[in-house]
Amino acid sequence: MLHKNTLLCAGLSAVFLFTQTSAANAAVVASMKPLGFIASAIADGVTDTQVLLPDGASEHDYSLRPSDAKRLQNADLVVWIGPEMEAFMDKSTQSIAPNKKGDDRPA
Template sequence: MLQKNTLLFAALSAALWGSATQAADAAVVASLKPLGFIASAIADGVTDTQVLLPDGASEHDYSLRPSDVKRLQGADLVVWVGPEMEAFMEKSVRKYS
């Protein structure tokens, strides 16, 4: 778990602080609200973080809407747990990464 947290922090840091001009326009999309809280805390004051799943939705049976796919396409960084928990994300993340 510690290794995943370290990797998440490194990925967020690289995406957000790679250069001053890119950091201001960085788009961070998290799949779940708890991941959105973590990403938002790391990116505090640098960029906004969007969460894909609406309140009350289950990650086990969610289907991406066209607006979700559009947000993933425009994201500089996508934070998600993985295909074991969020199967709905796997195809889109592979396609747009």
């Protein structure tokens, strides 16, 4: 009986460990720092959040670099406000699946 319980606990621990590992690999990308702070607070301890807009850059006239576009395409979740505020994101986010975008536009 003890051996059976040990195997059960080991199996459940392995399942839990692998489940946590796959969730921690999620890529969350926020368009600017304030959204990055919010996303980081929500995902605290689960995954890291990346911010596209560099310090000192304006969200109204920023141009995405190729590395930024690649991060957007590889992201599991993209958090941004919308094209009225962040025109630099509009074209790049059109090719991202609607379930991966966190914006205020209807899908």
